[in-house]
Amino acid sequence: MSVNLDSIVQVIATRFKIDANRIVPEASFDELGLDSLSQIELALSLKKDLGISISDDELAQISTVSDIFKMVNKVC
Amino acid sequence: MLKERLGAAITGIGLVTPAGIGTQANWKRVVEGKTTAAIDPELDKFPVRISCRVPEFTPENLVANPWQWDRFAQFALVATLEALRDANLEPRQWEDDARVAVIIGSGAGGTATMEAQHAALLSEGPSGISPLTLPMGLINMATGQVAIEIGARGPCLAPCTACASGGSAIGIARDVLRAGLADIVIAGGAEAPITPLYVSSFARMRALSRREDPLLASRPFDANRDGFVLGEGAGIFVLETEEHARRRNARVHAKVLGYGTSADAHHVTSPHPEGRGAKIAMRMALADAGLNADQVGYINAHGTSTPANDIIESAAIREVFGNRVAVSSTKGVTGHLLGAGAAIEAAYAALSLEHGVIPPTANLMNPDPRMDIDLVRQNAREQRLHFALSNSFGFGGQNVSLLFAA
Numbered sequence: 271m272s273v274n275l276d277s278i279v280q281v282i283a284t285r286f287k288i289d290a291n292r293i294v295p296e297a298s299f300d301e302l303g304l305d306s307l308s309q310i311e312l313a314l315s316l317k318k319d320l321g322i323s324i325s326d327d328e329l330a331q332i333s334t335v336s337d338i339f340k341m342v343n344k345v346c
Numbered sequence: 347m348l349k350e351r352l353g354a355a356i357t358g359i360g361l362v363t364p365a366g367i368g369t370q371a372n373w374k375r376v377v378e379g380k381t382t383a384a385i386d387p388e389l390d391k392f393p394v395r396i397s398c399r400v401p402e403f404t405p406e407n408l409v410a411n412p413w414q415w416d417r418f419a420q421f422a423l424v425a426t427l428e429a430l431r432d433a434n435l436e437p438r439q440w441e442d443d444a445r446v447a448v449i450i451g452s453g454a455g456g457t458a459t460m461e462a463q464h465a466a467l468l469s470e471g472p473s474g475i476s477p478l479t480l481p482m483g484l485i486n487m488a489t490g491q492v493a494i495e496i497g498a499r500g501p502c503l504a505p506c507t508a509c510a511s512g513g514s515a516i517g518i519a520r521d522v523l524r525a526g527l528a529d530i531v532i533a534g535g536a537e538a539p540i541t542p543l544y545v546s547s548f549a550r551m552r553a554l555s556r557r558e559d560p561l562l563a564s565r566p567f568d569a570n571r572d573g574f575v576l577g578e579g580a581g582i583f584v585l586e587t588e589e590h591a592r593r594r595n596a597r598v599h600a601k602v603l604g605y606g607t608s609a610d611a612h613h614v615t616s617p618h619p620e621g622r623g624a625k626i627a628m629r630m631a632l633a634d635a636g637l638n639a640d641q642v643g644y645i646n647a648h649g650t651s652t653p654a655n656d657i658i659e660s661a662a663i664r665e666v667f668g669n670r671v672a673v674s675s676t677k678g679v680t681g682h683l684l685g686a687g688a689a690i691e692a693a694y695a696a697l698s699l700e701h702g703v704i705p706p707t708a709n710l711m712n713p714d715p716r717m718d719i720d721l722v723r724q725n726a727r728e729q730r731l732h733f734a735l736s737n738s739f740g741f742g743g744q745n746v747s748l749l750f751a752a
């Protein structure tokens with residue numbers, strides 16, 4: 271399974287009502303205003319919308335949008 | 347003695363209610379006495395389909411990160427920001443942030459969030475629920491989130507006395523100022539209870555009007571009243587010590603002068619048949635303000651439009667005040683906003699004093715003949731007022747009466 275960056279961006283934009291243009295690969299969760307609870311919420315949305323599973327431990331290792339993309343496509 | 351009786355100055359009012367967003371829209375609508383009840387498309391499958399919704403509320407344009415806020419807290423923030431603008435105060439620009447308190451009551455808190463997440467728990471299991479469940483669902487989160495947003499670091503409380511919550515908040519705020527614990531208090535109530543669980547629960551108790559025509563459903567004190575209509579929104583005051591208000595030359599709408607609060611100690615939902623708790627609260631507010639009953643010109647009643655409340659409240663008012671005080675219930679216009687109701691009605695009472703106008707009770711066509719009080723109906727009444735009272739009674743038999751001075 272592979273997931274493209276656009277669909278990850280779309281999930282973030284929809285769930286958190288953030289302009290998709292702001293969600294560049296190098297954007298950190300901090301820069302997007304996503305605190306630790308919101309990052310768990312993001313993992314939940316990625317699972318529901320794209321079937322991506324990110325464990326709490328994995329979540330603690332990543333900090334940017336491209337980290338999600340890399341992790342998902344390496345793991346799968 | 348005089349110092350002890352100093353009131354709290356109302357220097358800002360923020361209203362987000364079915365009658366509109368903003369004090370001007372609200373005052374126009376309640377003075378016109380036009381009901382806001384309508385068929386609610388979201389209640390299609392429910393035994394009662396009428397509600398009073400806040401019109402044109404678009405949180406995306408009003409709140410940063412609206413997805414982190416339950417609807418009741420969104421209402422609280424929008425009303426707070428309006429009240430601060432009205433008071434000519436800038437959030438986060440406090441002289442001393444430890445002297446700014448936030449006291450916002452709610453009865454139901456983030457019930458929409460809790461209900462949705464409980465559904466997710468049942469359908470998807472423990473890992474399927476949002477980590478924001480509690481930060482959005484807890485009853486104290488309107489207060490907590492507003493304090494974060496405006497940078498207020500003084501006392502921070504969320505009184506819960508069901509439908510009297512906003513009144514408790516304003517009374518406690520007055521006491522916080524009087525005790526010298528803060529210079530400024532953001533005080534009021536917020537509620538967003540038009541949800542499957544709340545509508546169904548109230549309907550099961552037969553507390554809601556079953557009338558077909560929404561325009562005639564909320565009709566306090568009418569002989570044909572048959573229950574209340576559920577509303578939503580928030581009412582927020584900026585309260586300051588009179589000295590603080592004077593020092594910064596703030597415009598004062600009115601003052602909170604008396605606070606009475608009591609329990610029926612009788613039944614979880616039915617009012618005491620002789621209105622014992624209600625009378626205690628009203629007399630306590632008078633004594634607290636150092637006033638006689640005949641000095642009060644207007645009472646904004648709890649007046650829910652339920653058969654039991656309105657008859658018992660009117661008899662209690664008759665006993666404490668006689669039949670010369672003007673009485674109306676603005677719930678004919680707004681419906682019943684539960685914990686926020688007490689706060690928006692406190693604001694309407696304050697605006698009555700400011701404008702010398704008593705709003706009418708909407709839909710009061712055939713006053714219940716058992717009520718021997720001066721009910722204002724059909725048209726607003728112009729009358730110079732010095733003092734006004736606002737009643738709020740909650741489930742649990744919890745009562746609040748607030749006395750306001752011009």
